[in-house]
Amino acid sequence: MKAIEELGYYPNAFARGLRARRTNTIGFVVSDYKALNVFVSPYSAGILTGTLGHLKANGYYMLVYPMPVGEDLAEFDALLGSGRLDGIVVRLVPDAPATDALLDRIAATHIPCVCIEQPGAARFGFSAITYDDRRAACEATKYLLAQGHRRIGHLLGDQRYPTARNRLEGYQRALADGGPGVDEVLVSGGDWLPSTARASVAQFLSLAERPTAIFAASDSLAIAAIEELQSRHVRIPEDMAVIGFDDIEMASWMEPALTTVRIPLYDIGQRAAEQVLEILQAETREPARLETVPLELMIRKSA
Amino acid sequence: MKAIEELGYYPNAFARGLRARRTNTIGFVVSDYKALNVFVSPYSAGILTGTLGHLKANGYYMLVYPMPVGEDLAEFDALLGSGRLDGIVVRLVPDAPATDALLDRIAATHIPCVCIEQPGAARFGFSAITYDDRRAACEATKYLLAQGHRRIGHLLGDQRYPTARNRLEGYQRALADGGPGVDEVLVSGGDWLPSTARASVAQFLSLAERPTAIFAASDSLAIAAIEELQSRHVRIPEDMAVIGFDDIEMASWMEPALTTVRIPLYDIGQRAAEQVLEILQAETREPARLETVPLELMIRKSA
DNA sequence: GTGAAAGCGCTAACAA
DNA sequence: TTGTTAGCGCTTTCAC
Numbered sequence: 327m328k329a330i331e332e333l334g335y336y337p338n339a340f341a342r343g344l345r346a347r348r349t350n351t352i353g354f355v356v357s358d359y360k361a362l363n364v365f366v367s368p369y370s371a372g373i374l375t376g377t378l379g380h381l382k383a384n385g386y387y388m389l390v391y392p393m394p395v396g397e398d399l400a401e402f403d404a405l406l407g408s409g410r411l412d413g414i415v416v417r418l419v420p421d422a423p424a425t426d427a428l429l430d431r432i433a434a435t436h437i438p439c440v441c442i443e444q445p446g447a448a449r450f451g452f453s454a455i456t457y458d459d460r461r462a463a464c465e466a467t468k469y470l471l472a473q474g475h476r477r478i479g480h481l482l483g484d485q486r487y488p489t490a491r492n493r494l495e496g497y498q499r500a501l502a503d504g505g506p507g508v509d510e511v512l513v514s515g516g517d518w519l520p521s522t523a524r525a526s527v528a529q530f531l532s533l534a535e536r537p538t539a540i541f542a543a544s545d546s547l548a549i550a551a552i553e554e555l556q557s558r559h560v561r562i563p564e565d566m567a568v569i570g571f572d573d574i575e576m577a578s579w580m581e582p583a584l585t586t587v588r589i590p591l592y593d594i595g596q597r598a599a600e601q602v603l604e605i606l607q608a609e610t611r612e613p614a615r616l617e618t619v620p621l622e623l624m625i626r627k628s629a
Numbered sequence: 630m631k632a633i634e635e636l637g638y639y640p641n642a643f644a645r646g647l648r649a650r651r652t653n654t655i656g657f658v659v660s661d662y663k664a665l666n667v668f669v670s671p672y673s674a675g676i677l678t679g680t681l682g683h684l685k686a687n688g689y690y691m692l693v694y695p696m697p698v699g700e701d702l703a704e705f706d707a708l709l710g711s712g713r714l715d716g717i718v719v720r721l722v723p724d725a726p727a728t729d730a731l732l733d734r735i736a737a738t739h740i741p742c743v744c745i746e747q748p749g750a751a752r753f754g755f756s757a758i759t760y761d762d763r764r765a766a767c768e769a770t771k772y773l774l775a776q777g778h779r780r781i782g783h784l785l786g787d788q789r790y791p792t793a794r795n796r797l798e799g800y801q802r803a804l805a806d807g808g809p810g811v812d813e814v815l816v817s818g819g820d821w822l823p824s825t826a827r828a829s830v831a832q833f834l835s836l837a838e839r840p841t842a843i844f845a846a847s848d849s850l851a852i853a854a855i856e857e858l859q860s861r862h863v864r865i866p867e868d869m870a871v872i873g874f875d876d877i878e879m880a881s882w883m884e885p886a887l888t889t890v891r892i893p894l895y896d897i898g899q900r901a902a903e904q905v906l907e908i909l910q911a912e913t914r915e916p917a918r919l920e921t922v923p924l925e926l927m928i929r930k931s932a
Numbered sequence: 933g934t935g936a937a938a939g940c941g942c943t944a945a946c947a948a
Numbered sequence: 949t950t951g952t953t954a955g956c957g958c959t960t961t962c963a964c
Contacts, residue, residue, distance in 0.1 A: 336710025340646040341941035344956050349643065351692070365677045366878075371668035378693060379665055387708070389654070389692050390681060405690070407639025409957095520882040546879075553884045556859070575669075576849075579823040581856045644957035647940050712941095 343409070351387045352602055353411040354378075355402075357428050358419040359486070361392035368574045369591065370417070373442060376595025377415055384603055386412075395424045399431055406435045413437060413602035415595075418444040421488040438605040440598045444488060445616055453605070453615045455597045459489050459571075462587045462621035463496025466569050467505075467541050469623060475539040475567060476506050479530050481523050481551060482515035483543035493543045493571060512537050520550030527554040538566060539629065545570035545577050545586055552584070552628065567629035582627035594619055646712070654690045655905055656714040657681075658705075660731050661722040662789070664695035671877050672894065673720070676745060679898025680718055687906055689715075698727045702734060709738045716740060716905035718898075721747040724791040741908040743901045747791060748919055756908070756918045758900045762792050762874075765890045765924035766799025769872045770808075770844050772926060778842040778870060779809050782833050784826050784854060785818035786846035796846045796874060815840050823853030830857040841869060842932065848873035848880050848889055855887075855931065870932035885930035897922055 329335070343349045354377055356364045364370055378388050389411065393402055405411070414437055418425045421444050432439050433450045445454035470478050480497045483490030494513070501508045511533065514526035523542065527550075530537050542548035548570030552562055560566050562582055570577060570586035577584040597617060605612065632638070646652045657680055659667045667673055681691050692714065696705055708714070717740055721728045724747050735742050736753045748757035773781050783800045786793030797816070804811045814836065817829035826845065830853075833840050845851035851873030855865055863869050865885055873880060873889035880887035900920060908915065 334710070336707050338647070338941050339711035339713045340643045340652065341956090342943075343643040344641070344647050344958085345941080345943045347956080362678050362682055364681070365668050365674035366671065368669065368671070371674055374668045375665050378667070378695065382695065385704075387692050387694070387713070389690050391690070392681065392685065401688075404639050407637070408642035410642045410690070520879075549879075550882065557884050576852075579853065581860050641957055644940090645959075647942085648957080648959045650940080 347409070349410055349412050350385060351389055351411055352377075352381055352599070353389045353391055353405070353414045355391045355393055355414055355416040355428075356419070357393045357395060357416065357425050359395050361394040361397075364390060364392045369572060369589075372589075372591025373417060373595035373598075376592035376597075377599045378595075379592075380596045380599035380603075384599075386599075386603070393428060395420055399427060402428070403431055406431060406437065411437055413606055414439040415442060415598045415602055416440070416446075417442040418446060419489075420444075420486060422447055438602055440601045440605070442594060442598050451614045453601050453617070455594050455601070455617050455619065457589060457594065457619045457621050459492035459621075460496040460499070462623070463493040463541070463543075463571070464500045465496075466571070466587055466623055467497045467500035468503075469625075470539045470541065470567060470569065470629060471500065471505050473539070473567065473629070475537075477509070477512060477535060477537040477539075479512040479514065479526070479537035479540040481526055481540060481542040481547045482513060483547070484517045490543050497541055515543075515547070518544060518546065520546055523547040523550040524554040527551045531558065531560070539568070540566060541569045541571075543571055545572040545574045545584060548584055548586065548628075549576070549580065552580075552582075563627065563629050569623075569629045573624055577624075578626070585626045585629040586624055588622045588624045590619055590621075650712070652713055652715050653688060654692055654714055655680075655684055655902070656692050656694055656708070656717045658694045658696050658717055658719040658731075659722070660696045660698060660719065660728050662698050664697040664700075667693060667695045672875060672892075675892075675894025676720060676898035676901075679895035679900075680902045681898075682895075683899045683902035683906075687902075689906070696731060698723055702730060705731070706734055709734060709740065714740055716909055717742040718745060718901045718905055719743070719749075720745040721749060722792075723747075723789060725750055741905055743904045743908070745897060745901050754917045756904050756920070758897050758904070758920050758922065760892060760897070760922050760924050762795035762924075763799040763802070765926070766796040766844070766846075766874070767803045767806075768799075769874070769890055769926055770800045770803035771806075772928070773842045773844065773870060773872065773932060774803060774808050776842070776870065776932070778840075780812070780815060780838060780840040780842070782815040782817065782829070782840035782843040784829055784843060784845040784850045785816060786850070787820045793846050800844055818846075818850070821847060821849065823849055823856075826850040826853035827857040830854045834861065834863070842871070843869060844872045844874075846874055848875040848877045848887060851887055851889065851931075852879065852883065855883075855885075866930065866932050872926075872932045876927055880927075881929070888929045888932040889927055891925045891927045893922055893924075 439452045441454040573586045573588035744757040876889045876891035
């Protein structure tokens with residue numbers, strides 16, 4: 327020990343890894359259409375932060391690997407085959423079949439893997455951390471209904487994403503269940519662009535029977551909608567109530583503070599990290615665990 | 630080759646690394662007060678994206694390592710000593726001396742290293758990618774002066790950050806150079822919180838001699854200021870011009886679109902990656918290179 | 933050119 | 949308990 331101290335000795339991770347077959351490294355793989363978004367979306371960022379925080383606290387390193395949908399898997403295979411990773415956390419933004427090939431490769435390696443967001447095809451037997459968009463969207467819409475709103479618009483997210491589709495379904499279900507039913511005219515958009523949200527709002531406002539509330543599939547859509555409304559002197563929430571989804575940082579400090587569905591991103595990331603490490607430490611191969619974290623409607627000023 | 634194909638053989642990265650002393654891994658180290666912000670700030674995210682994009686394209690992996698100021702360096706030393714990293718990109722958010730111990734350790738290992746943001750103490754001889762906040766802040770303020778503004782407020786960033794201090798200095802220099810001079814009453818704030826910006830704006834508005842323009846040390850400060858102004862029915866830019874700093878995504882789509890200083894985050898990250906890889910490939914140890922990327926004033930609607 | 937062998941720095945198994 | 953040794957899977961060197 328004295329010599330270690332004096333000589334500044336540190337064990338070589340590669341020699342150790344080679345012999346012990348432990349690398350102390352977890353891969354964070356993101357499968358998305360534009361996977362380099364890994365960091366840029368605040369959404370992704372929150373999850374990564376949770377994962378990294380837990381891994382670091384437990385002496386593990388994190389390697390980030392973006393995997394754009396449609397990109398050749400050869401290099402990813404090389405990574406998997408290289409024995410660099412003890413475990414994998416994979417965030418699947420699109421759903422099957424776009425992500426199937428990826429999961430297939432991971433499954434073939436027997437590297438412990440936990441999925442975030444989409445559980446991945448059940449046949450792979452991976453554990454997963456998910457959340458129930460559909461239910462939360464339903465509750466948000468029901469909250470508007472409970473406030474007396476009868477005409478409620480929905481700003482759609484990009485429908486390639488299951489998350490966007492689930493939010494739509496929740497909205498539809500709330501309106502169908504003893505509500506006024508869905509009016510297709512009040513469902514508009516289809517991507518994550520603020521400009522699209524503004525155009526949808528303009529269109530809503532031009533309707534003979536205007537909506538009195540809007541449920542947006544994301545906070546940035548909701549914020550763009552609010553800006554458009556404010557520029558037209560529509561008061562929020564008096565003339566138009568607005569609810570978002572995600573609870574990005576800005577939601578709480580904007581004016582009016584945004585009522586939105588909070589996704590506990592940090593927790594999700596952390597739970598995923600906890601799960602991989604548990605699998606790693608477990609003696610026997612436990613059955614896959616599907617964990618669903620609860621979402622919470624944050625009632626603030628915009629609705 | 631046929632056998633490789635058939636057997637699905639991939640070389641073991643650790644055996645290879647052990648023998649060849651190449652790991653194909655670059656560490657991205659972030660030194661900040663709250664280093665887990667690595668991802669969450671859009672700022673950081675842009676840089677990381679640029680770095681990762683270039684590294685991946687060149688067959689390198691990226692390991693992200695947050696290093697909070699004041700945290701014990703033992704584990705970081707273990708990482709450095711472990712031989713896991715071929716090179717390091719380090720983003721130094723605070724400046725010396727907070728970051729000196731960190732650079733000291735890196736220098737001791739002789740692992741090629743490139744600094745982002747702060748050049749790092751010259752004695753370490755590391756290359757760096759920086760940008761000139763001071764000059765850009767000066768230009769932004771001069772632009773306001775050229776528009777005829779005489780009373781220009783400044784929303785200060787957290788003065789622990791050199792970046793915030795430089796922006797203040799640029800503002801001061803513009804006002805001193807043949808301008809109306811600095812009025813301390815118009816310099817307010819001192820952290821990155823939107824609530825502080827709003828309070829400063831309220832205070833500006835209560836002044837007998839109100840400012841007619843505001844230069845904010847960051848976009849989020851500028852956005853909060855605009856919200857406060859709009860809530861008080863102050864028109865932008867007619868009654869108050871506002872300029873931000875950073876050019877976050879939202880700046881271009883908000884209403885009114887924010888005039889701000891654009892920091893080419895992706896480019897900065899990419900250049901840093903390019904530089905480490907160049908050092909790695911170079912036969913001889915080249916002298917350190919200090920690269921300064923230009924910043925651009927994006928003139929939109931708010932000023 | 934092609935092939936054999938040494939050894940990178942550890943860990944785990946085994947011997948003393 | 950303490951000490952010795954084989955070998956993880958490569959790359960590089962050296963002999964052929």
